[in-house]
Amino acid sequence: MTDLGRALLIIALVVSAYAVFAALYGARGGGREWVTSSRRAIYSVAALLTLAGVLLESAFLRNDFSFGLVADNSSTTTPIFYKLTAMWSSQSGSLLLWVWVLALFSSLVLLATRGSLREITPYATAVLGGIATFFCALLVFKVSPFTAIANPPAEGAGLNPLLRHPSMMFHPPMLYSGYVGFSIPFAFAIGALITRRLDAEWIRATRRFALIAWAFLSVGILLGARWSYSELGWGGYWGWDPVENASLMPWLVGTAFLHSVMVQEKRDMLKVWNASLIVTTFTLALLGTFLVRSGILDSIHAFGASTVGGWFLALIALVLVGSIVLIVSRLDDLRSPHRLDSLLSRESIFLLNNLALVGLCFVIFWGTFFPLISEAVTGERSSLGPPWFDRYTVPLALSLVLLAGLGPLLAWRRVTVSYLRRALGLPAAVAATACVALALFTDAAQSVTSLILFTFAAFTVTAVLSEYWRGVKARRTMSSDSYPAALISIVRRNRRRYGGYAVHLGVVVLLVGVAASSAFKTERDVRLRPGQTAQVGGYDVRYVRPTSGLSNEKLEFGAVLDVRKDGKRVTLLRPSRSYFASQDASMGTFGRFFRGESTSEVGLAPGATRDIWTAVQPDLRLLNAPLREANRRFADAPGDVQALVIAALSERYVRRAPPATFRVIVNPMVTWIWIGGLIVLGGALIALWPSALAARRRVTSLYAAKLGRELSRA
Amino acid sequence: MDPLVLLLIVALVCCVAVVVLLPVLRGDSGEWSPEGDDPRAALEARKEAKYREIRDAELDFRSGKMAEGDYRALDRSLRAEAIEILKEIDALGEPPNTRR
Numbered sequence: 001m002t003d004l005g006r007a008l009l010i011i012a013l014v015v016s017a018y019a020v021f022a023a024l025y026g027a028r029g030g031g032r033e034w035v036t037s038s039r040r041a042i043y044s045v046a047a048l049l050t051l052a053g054v055l056l057e058s059a060f061l062r063n064d065f066s067f068g069l070v071a072d073n074s075s076t077t078t079p080i081f082y083k084l085t086a087m088w089s090s091q092s093g094s095l096l097l098w099v100w101v102l103a104l105f106s107s108l109v110l111l112a113t114r115g116s117l118r119e120i121t122p123y124a125t126a127v128l129g130g131i132a133t134f135f136c137a138l139l140v141f142k143v144s145p146f147t148a149i150a151n152p153p154a155e156g157a158g159l160n161p162l163l164r165h166p167s168m169m170f171h172p173p174m175l176y177s178g179y180v181g182f183s184i185p186f187a188f189a190i191g192a193l194i195t196r197r198l199d200a201e202w203i204r205a206t207r208r209f210a211l212i213a214w215a216f217l218s219v220g221i222l223l224g225a226r227w228s229y230s231e232l233g234w235g236g237y238w239g240w241d242p243v244e245n246a247s248l249m250p251w252l253v254g255t256a257f258l259h260s261v262m263v264q265e266k267r268d269m270l271k272v273w274n275a276s277l278i279v280t281t282f283t284l285a286l287l288g289t290f291l292v293r294s295g296i297l298d299s300i301h302a303f304g305a306s307t308v309g310g311w312f313l314a315l316i317a318l319v320l321v322g323s324i325v326l327i328v329s330r331l332d333d334l335r336s337p338h339r340l341d342s343l344l345s346r347e348s349i350f351l352l353n354n355l356a357l358v359g360l361c362f363v364i365f366w367g368t369f370f371p372l373i374s375e376a377v378t379g380e381r382s383s384l385g386p387p388w389f390d391r392y393t394v395p396l397a398l399s400l401v402l403l404a405g406l407g408p409l410l411a412w413r414r415v416t417v418s419y420l421r422r423a424l425g426l427p428a429a430v431a432a433t434a435c436v437a438l439a440l441f442t443d444a445a446q447s448v449t450s451l452i453l454f455t456f457a458a459f460t461v462t463a464v465l466s467e468y469w470r471g472v473k474a475r476r477t478m479s480s481d482s483y484p485a486a487l488i489s490i491v492r493r494n495r496r497r498y499g500g501y502a503v504h505l506g507v508v509v510l511l512v513g514v515a516a517s518s519a520f521k522t523e524r525d526v527r528l529r530p531g532q533t534a535q536v537g538g539y540d541v542r543y544v545r546p547t548s549g550l551s552n553e554k555l556e557f558g559a560v561l562d563v564r565k566d567g568k569r570v571t572l573l574r575p576s577r578s579y580f581a582s583q584d585a586s587m588g589t590f591g592r593f594f595r596g597e598s599t600s601e602v603g604l605a606p607g608a609t610r611d612i613w614t615a616v617q618p619d620l621r622l623l624n625a626p627l628r629e630a631n632r633r634f635a636d637a638p639g640d641v642q643a644l645v646i647a648a649l650s651e652r653y654v655r656r657a658p659p660a661t662f663r664v665i666v667n668p669m670v671t672w673i674w675i676g677g678l679i680v681l682g683g684a685l686i687a688l689w690p691s692a693l694a695a696r697r698r699v700t701s702l703y704a705a706k707l708g709r710e711l712s713r714a
Numbered sequence: 715m716d717p718l719v720l721l722l723i724v725a726l727v728c729c730v731a732v733v734v735l736l737p738v739l740r741g742d743s744g745e746w747s748p749e750g751d752d753p754r755a756a757l758e759a760r761k762e763a764k765y766r767e768i769r770d771a772e773l774d775f776r777s778g779k780m781a782e783g784d785y786r787a788l789d790r791s792l793r794a795e796a797i798e799i800l801k802e803i804d805a806l807g808e809p810p811n812t813r814r
Contacts, residue, residue: 003715007723013728022738044730051726083724115755204759266767411779412770413788419778467777474776494773495764 002067005146008052013136016045024409025135027122035122039110045132046103053100055088065156068147069093075158085169086159092145099106099135102180109184113205120202123191134315142218142308149527152308161580161599167227174220175247179285183211186282189275193326196333199646200265215684217251222677233600233615235665240389245368246288253281256357259350266412271334279323286316342414349407356399363392394449404504408467427462436460442664447519457508464501499687503680510676516669530657537666546657554578555593557618557653559660573603575616588631593646610668617661623649754790765795
């Protein structure tokens with residue numbers, strides 16, 4: 001069946017290349033039937049890649065180890081859920097997922113725009129087809145997911161233990177959907193530049209796709225953070241790792257794009273800026289895909305060194321140079337006749353927010369690539385750690401929190417100074433009160449930047465909530481709605497505005513969680529024997545007893561920890577470490593079960609005010625002598641006897657437990673990071689949700705009637 | 715290669731070729747209208763965007779963000795633009811699916 005998979009990819013490659021040719025030929029006067037044909041070609045690529053994906057998934061489910069990818073990333077004991085998602089744990093499988101998602105997105109947008117944007121769409125089709133051709137070529141010529149094994153093994157190597165986490169299974173598709181989604185507005189921007197149709201129509205047609213991409217990327221980044229927090233065993237959710245940064249950079253510039261396109265829609269301004277932002281966002285998305293695969297920077301998240309890096313660099317260079325040439329050649333058409341009416345306007349806040357977001361992206365870019373830059377300049381590779389990133393990103397993040405509150409308060413074009421005084425009064429008073437209260441009654445003043453962030457957050461939350469309140473009051477002046485009904489009504493009628501406000505709230509809540517957990521966490525590494533107690537952040541943590549577990553695919557050694565505060569039990573935690581059997585025979589028949597790859601299963605007691613987080617590092621040296629003895633005596637014993645020996649060895653650890661090393665962290669307000677993420681997602685969904693057709697018609701007719709009256713009066 | 719797989723591949727290639735090349739072979743532009751963009755769809759999109767602007771401005775005014783003079787001037791110009799769009803839509807006549 002690998003032959004069929006390879007054939008599907010080759011056909012997809014040919015058809016996507018044909019889509020490029022047919023779209024360009026049709027656009028250049030070859031006839032509209034060629035453009036229709038190119039559109040159908042993209043649909044066909046989506047269908048072919050869907051077949052390829054289904055074929056690969058079925059191989060995973062059937063444990064068909066004649067597929068190299070299945071043999072390397074799955075086994076008969078891998079749970080079905082992880083078999084289904086193992087495809088994207090490898091280089092080639094994840095590239096297949098990338099282009100598959102791209103083809104589906106491309107088909108959707110071409111279907112949605114089949115009756116409009118006739119001039120732009122053929123060029124957008126060619127761009128999308130070109131990207132699909134690139135990825136199909138990679139899969140056909142460089143890293144095929146359909147490599148066959150002549151003599152399939154009876155058992156596969158299994159999934160990388162670190163990836164056996166629900167977040168990790170959804171994290172890559174979400175991230176890729178984000179990266180890929182930005183290719184849609186990018187392709188239409190290129191089409192608009194080529195055809196000089198540079199009004200806001202291409203933005204309106206693809207705005208929803210940009211927002212979907214942004215939402216996917218947001219969820220993907222948060223799921224990655226959640227995985228890091230609960231699986232990697234170091235207790236953090238963000239480490240300024242190059243691959244983490246690579247996903248954050250397109251998110252930042254994409255966020256700037258989503259704001260600044262509103263200025264183009266409303267005021268016909270910032271056209272050069274918007275075109276540049278979407279080109280940068282897509283280039284950064286490609287860069288993110290490249291970083292994970294090139295091996296040029298060390299990262300726990302990367303696939304390791306491979307040969308596809310050069311291909312990606314060539315594509316990135318082509319996208320960047322081609323786009324810059326195109327933008328420069330269209331500068332006259334991109335110039336806007338409008339200027340900012342006032343600095344006290346929403347568009348000026350959007351401009352500031354754009355500068356802060358792009359500045360943040362630049363800082364992260366510099367920090368991420370500093371090892372390469374330093375190596376090029378000095379010959380020595382040195383990297384920049386979290387303190388460097390914090391020094392530059394924190395002030396910019398603070399300014400963004402403030403702007404997130406100011407933006408909603410201002411109207412387009414200009415606001416009156418008297419209104420501004422009134423509008424700022426309440427948020428400023430709440431912020432000042434919060435600042436004083438936090439400084440007097442909590443430890444917040446120990447971290448000045450955190451105190452500033454909490455103050456700004458209080459300002460923004462109050463500003464946004466007061467915006468909802470003003471909207472509700474305005475609605476009630478026009479109708480007899482109750483307060484809840486008025487709230488629902490204004491959100492339904494202005495989904496984009498109020499969905500966006502909810503996103504602002506979510507981001508602020510998230511950043512409060514980040515600030516509190518970064519500045520005020522208490523962390524200790526302690527070595528305890530069963531029965532011993534350590535004090536961490538005001539909690540007594542007692543090592544009650546060791547535990548062990550045995551399953552088909554792993555051995556588990558852990559501990560039960562009793563956590564108390566002032567003598568009262570707060571929680572019982574059960575951190576453990578799982579050991580996955582290695583295929584390396586040199587470790588010995590039994591040694592390979594204890595010395596293979598291991599993962600940390602953290603003990604976590606989440607809470608609204610703090611998380612208590614623990615990880616354990618069992619000391620297995622106690623088992624060295626018994627393991628040597630078991631290897632000597634039972635190496636040739638039948639399987640069931642060997643299973644008994646392994647069970648006896650793990651039982652021995654429990655009976656004679658040596659001291660274990662624990663990392664205990666009392667981490668304030670981490671839960672608010674995930675809650676903030678959910679609010680962000682909710683806000684994005686509100687903004688994305690299409691208006692019901694009936695509601696739209698009603699509104700339309702109301703306004704048509706109003707407009708008719710205006711017209712008759714004129 | 716398994717003959718069945720080979721047959722499947724040939725069938726797939728034929729299907730894809732028919733789907734993709736049919737418009738070219740028949741000289742059929744399919745959903746494309748010879749005049750270019752579907753003007754009604756584009757105008758409807760512009761109209762919706764303009765209505766959104768009018769609603770936004772009204773909400774800003776009613777929530778006290780805009781001075782009355784500024785709002786009236788903005789509202790007048792937005793409505794004039796909306797009326798132009800409505801006129802263009804009217805000029806297209808009834809949509810085909812509403813004719814009796």
